[in-house]
Amino acid sequence: MAFNSLNMDEASPASLTDLCLSYVSRNLERFCVKHADGSLCLRDSLLFPQELADQLLAKMATEGLLNDSTVGVFRSSEYLRLRRACIRTARISAEAFQRALCPHRLLELDAARVNADLTISDILHGLASNKHCRESLQRLVLTGLTMSSLEEPSCHCFSSLQGLRSLSLANVDFYDSGLADVCSLSRLESLDLSNTSVTNLNPLLGLRERLRSLTLHQLKRLEMSTAQLLAVIGQLEALQMNVVPSGVWKLLPRMNQTYGGLG
Structure with missing residues (x-):
């Protein structure tokens, strides 16, 4: 009898936890009452295990169900306690973000490609x-976001997050003035500046003893020569992995030999 092997990930059914989270996400109003401002609040004061609260938020974001109304359930931080928050592609306002997510003791926030109404300055x-x-x-992902609204000038406040170890600003309208602020973070170990508008990487020398991972794809506005770029990278003592900007791939053999682990 012929047997066709199946990819186990594709063949495996969804876990009971995943099915339950999907059901709750899609039927949230059944378990909630609505505040005067339209936001939802759990009808019963149920204490969720912390990991499940993280998973519920991520499920709502993944399925396109996270908005100003539904994110309201996370205002009750004593019952739904978030630590690793994922709101990728969510459509929530700055006010809803502030009221529902900022009271939590977050360790990580992944806000990649949220709607334009929520800017990096807001976050x-x-x-x-x-x-x-x-x-x-410790970890902040801001990939694809807008720095600030047209009405408000950009205000760099990265340095206020003194515990930050990993930061992604890929595909952000991010300039040199913000890089100095980022490089003042005393614990930063991983940084992604891919496809930003940075022209000078010298501020990275402020992280020379700490930065372990640096990603620099498509720095189209970089105004440094290859020699200047390598001089900066060569002084990053803790660097283990580096993805260099387009235009200097021909130098990979030399850089691999010097720094190792380049991807």
Whole structure:
């Protein structure tokens, strides 16, 4: 009898936890009451295990169900306690983000490609309003976001997040003035500046003893010569992996020999 092998990941059914989270996400109004501002609140004061709260938020974001109304359930931080928050591609306002997510003692926040109404300045301002986030947030993903609204000038507040170890600013309208602020972070170990508008990487020398991972794809506005670029990278003592900007791939053999582990 012929047997066709199947990819186990594709063949395996969804876990019971995943099915339950999907059901709750899609039927949230059954378990909630609505506030005057339209936001939802759990009808019963149920204490979720912390990991499940993280998973519920991620499930709502993944399925396109996270918005100003539904994110309201996370205002009850004593019952739904978030630590690793994923709001990728969510459509929420700055006010909803501030009220629902910023009271939590977050360790990680992945806000990649959220809607344009929520800017990087909004996120930084909200996180900085929480003492625990200022000290304990370790990972922040801001890929594809807008720095600030047209009405408000960009305000660099990265340096207020003193616990930050990993930061992604890929595909962001991010300039040299912000890089100096980022490089003042005393614990930063991983940084992604791919496809930003940075022209000078000298501020990275402020991280020479700490930066272990640096990603620099498609720095089309970089105004440094190859020699200047290599001089900066060569002084990053802790660097283990580096993805260099387009245009200097021909130097990979030399850089591999010098720094190792380049991808």
